[in-house]
Amino acid sequence: MSGFFHPLWLIALAVIPLIRWLHRWHAPLSSWPVSAVFLWGYTTSNESAGHRKDEPEPAWRRRALAAALLITALAGPYLSTETRTLSVWIDDSLSAFAIENGNSRIAMMFESLTEELDSNDVPWDQITLRSLTKPGKARPYGGADSFHPVDWRDAMETNLDENAMPILTTDSNHWLLTDGASAETQTWAARVYLGRIIQAGTATENAAITRLAARRSVEDAKTFDVLISVANTGVATDERRVTLYSGEEQLQTTRLSLAPGQTTHWQVRAAATNGSLTASLSSTDPLVDDDDLSISLARFEPLATRIEATCGPALWRALSAHPSLAIVDATRTAALAVSCSQDGFAEAGSSEARIRTLLGSARPVSSPPAWFASSGSGNNLGLAVDWISATQWPPRQPGDRHDVLLATTDQPLVVVHAGESGSSTIIDTVIDLNHPRFIQQAEYAAFIAALVDIATGRTLLDEAVTVSREARHSVIAPTLLDTRVRPSKPVHQVTYKPLSTLFLAVAFLLLLFDAVVLLRARMGASHA
């Protein structure tokens, strides 16, 4: 098919008669005296009438053609080709991987799609398979042998988001392969125009571990308090065995009765010796991918901390007493460094978190220190004015940006250089951390622990590690969707091939030819 992007330009073709009319006034290039003019043809003749000629100069056709080509080029001619394309949206959410009768739902969906396409007499030019959880993921349809469920399994970790469902293009036909279990898919399918919905899967019962959380026990630092949540997303009461593993080692097990649609929690204290904790559910439901959760215990390992010897014994003792810190010597890599210097703050060259203090003559502060909002856990810590003395801040470096955490009315006492991209957080303080009255207070250790938390960005004294999944994503009970074939709209993907350049090129060549003809005629006349 062909057409024009801007057909109104074609109105300008009306100038072509004007071009012809103007060429009636064109004076001939050369004039020759002859002995008998009557011997020459009469077809283009006109007896003497000045420059005016009834018949236009023959070159008007060439120039009119060039003008027509230019105008046509401005009108934007194009050739269009129509392609019937089909986008098949695959609901590759977690429930699509439920196994029924030895086959996954997603494989069943694809078998149905293949049968449907084989029985469909529509000659699709292009069929594309698209992920509903990751709309950017697309695979060309290559027949029954080309589909492998494992190719779509990576989308399992991405849950459907109602606000991120794809917007369907209008230049393609759209089908949906789904098990009908996802509420987001149901809502989306009701909102968009789908030519065909292919649904597979009938199982309804499923239970899933939806949360695994662990924290160090208060009574015994070597044991963990563990919380396991189990949700029954089916429609019937179920009873399942839940087992807690540390690595391969089974720690504890229990049997839980699960009410439909309810979540049951199991709290247990366990002494983990391996690097991970895994909660596993006895697998009797079609969907096994949501039957266990694991957490790594590496998060509970003491944080390697390096402290300079110049910092004094009080600070060293406070850091050593911190249960989540492990003091290492200066040669080892540390996640946290504490430095104390005389003249100014030490350079922060490494990527580790750093607490920097100043040594030297400190003076008592004039007012009680007050915490600022960004100081995190330090907010609850009250510091008396007679405990605190501070040295003078060294001159600021140009471009130095920081947030004040603790300050008196006269000066800031603790500032944080917020970790920018690629750099760690640095805490600077001018408080004398060897003040005799301050180091005797219980708040001293708490103050140091607060600085450590701010520097590391963690709550080291009571850290909890949690992994979870939403129970609604483990629902596999399908809702019956309208799978009737809808009248397909005559949707084509139209590809336009603009021809303006071609027209411009031909017009240019024509004008060039005209110029050459004109030049040759003038040169021939002048030579004669």
Add this chain to the structure above:
Amino acid sequence: MTDDAIIEEPELQRFARLAAPYLQRAATGGHDPRAARDRPGSGLEFLDLRDYQVGDDMRHIDWRQTARRQRPVVRRFRSEAAVDWFICVDGSASVGLHPAKWAMSIRLASALAYTCLFAGHRVALLIFSDRIKARCDLGRGAHQYPRLLNLLLAQQADAPPTAGNGRTSLMTPSHLKTLPVNRSNPGLCRDYLSGNSNVFIISDFLQPDGMRSQLRSIQSIVSSTAILQVLAEDEVDIAATGLTQLRDVESGRERQVNLSDQIKSDARTALRTHRNDLHKDCLSLGIRMTSCESGQHWQPALLEHLRIRL
């Protein structure tokens, strides 16, 4: 230009000896069996009677025969004079446009004049265009040829206005608009002709009617008429291409043509057709006619003309 038109006298003598026998036949149109002296003309010896015609001398009316026949009858006398030849040369702009045509015309006219004088005839010369440009009255003998030749050499054909030195020059339309109208008219020679004279007209005859009316007018009062058409070899060859304004150097008529090979070929065909048509008409009028081109040698062209039988 005129130097190459001069023919050396020995060559003229050789030609005159060869061509003189054909002159008598040419003078009578080639079909009058009588000798030249038996032709009617001015003389004292009675030849015959015939009906009066307009232009006849009133003194020659035979009143006795007129009364008997009840219509005017004149007496004719045997010509006692030698044959008179009037050589009329076209000196118009269409000839001047092609210098070779004018040179060929001079050669033919001078050779013919020499031959006639060699045979003892009287020869006059008229050079015409839209007027009688030059004239040399009838004369015979050795002194006549130099006079005729000098007159020929002193004349130029009317030159077409040019912007340069070319015979076909580039001219702007403003130049063309000032071209004079200069039609060739051999009929002007009629006033100088007498009834027993023979006329030899050298021209290109490039007018739409081939100058037929003028030829018919001349033929009606003279003893014989012969025409020799001289055409340039490149009569219709124009170096230009594309849209070109053509202007007739004589009539001033303009024509705009898109010069292509086809148009040029058509013009050559039209020239041939024009020449053939003129030849047919001359045959029907009893006029001897041949054509030659300016590039030909004058001798065979003239000899062929004199040899021709009507």
